[in-house]
Amino acid sequence: MSGDSLAGLGYLALLLLALGGAYLASHRQSVGKSLQMALVWGMIFMGCMAIYGLWGDISRDYGRKSLPITRQDGAIALPRAPDGHYYVTAEVNGTEIDFLVDTGASDIVLSRTDAARIGFDLDELAFLGSARTANGVVPIAYSRLKTIRLGPYLDQGISVSINGGEMDKSLLGMSYLGRFGRIEIAQDQLILQR
Template identity: 50%
Template sequence: MDNIDLDSLIYLTILGAAILGWFIAENREGLGKVARMMLAWGLIFIGFIGAYGLWEDIEGDLLPKQAVVEDGTAISIPRGRDGHFHLTLQVNGTPVDFLVDTGATDIVLTLEDAARVGLDPETLAFIGRARTANGEVRTAFTDLDSVTLGPFTRQNIPASVNEGEMPGSLLGMRYLSLFDRIEISGDQMILEP
């Protein structure tokens, strides 16, 4: 232990003793109750320290990383807590959250996401139709200037904008098929360029 750490430890010990002494002096009549409260708060503090120390070990289970690029040869996507695969892609330079939907053909943007990536929903021609679980909706076809996932950027990608209500944008097979290999193994989806 070098001098800086030893000096800090001595200072913190003296400070802690002073605070403890003041606390005992102020609460000398109900010392038993104070001791129980101090023990409870001490255990809570120790619990927080333990959780902080274990955070790196449990973070992957609680908050899975979006995608991991493995040696530039593959992208590994963990299954979300809801059982689906989720990705955040840069669309025209703007991050957009997607639900990976292997049952969808296109990249399908919500009206809100379309506006965020620079598409004006007022100027889109909603001439297409799509059948959804909520009935038939109108769609507009467009091209996205760029779509980036990790180190992989694709240009001029066809997409649709859904005029109906959607909980989020969908990433369909038109984008996924740009990868040479798609594999779902356990709780991982692996994309290889």
């Protein structure tokens, strides 16, 4: 916590103490009831602060399943998530996988968990490659997907990288996104069209 945050927190505590003192002074005859109400409001305030502080974790863990919206013109529209990223659920080898759409990733990159879910035996994979990521260099295994379906589009035999390191979410990178003739961001939507 920075010095500014501590100063702001101290200011709020003093303000609440002053307001609480003024309220108690004006309602001296029912101090017990006033303390009870102050405790209730304090609990409500603390609950709101907890929700505000944890909102990033809550929104990351829930509501990330983003099914593609197929428009009448055949384009796929993905809504922007509250964190500013685009997520999509695609069917890979018959299993739904949640992806972060990442134009900075060269390939489709599967997390170890997602790779196992779609049938890869992690003990049989040869992690011979490496990739430089924001988290450092990680081992990579290369393979191919039987199928990947995104909205109305079905592709077969697409190359894929399996990340040997820790990864929260699989990435839908440019080796797949490049199959779309148009990639556009408009009105808080990522639009993909072939």
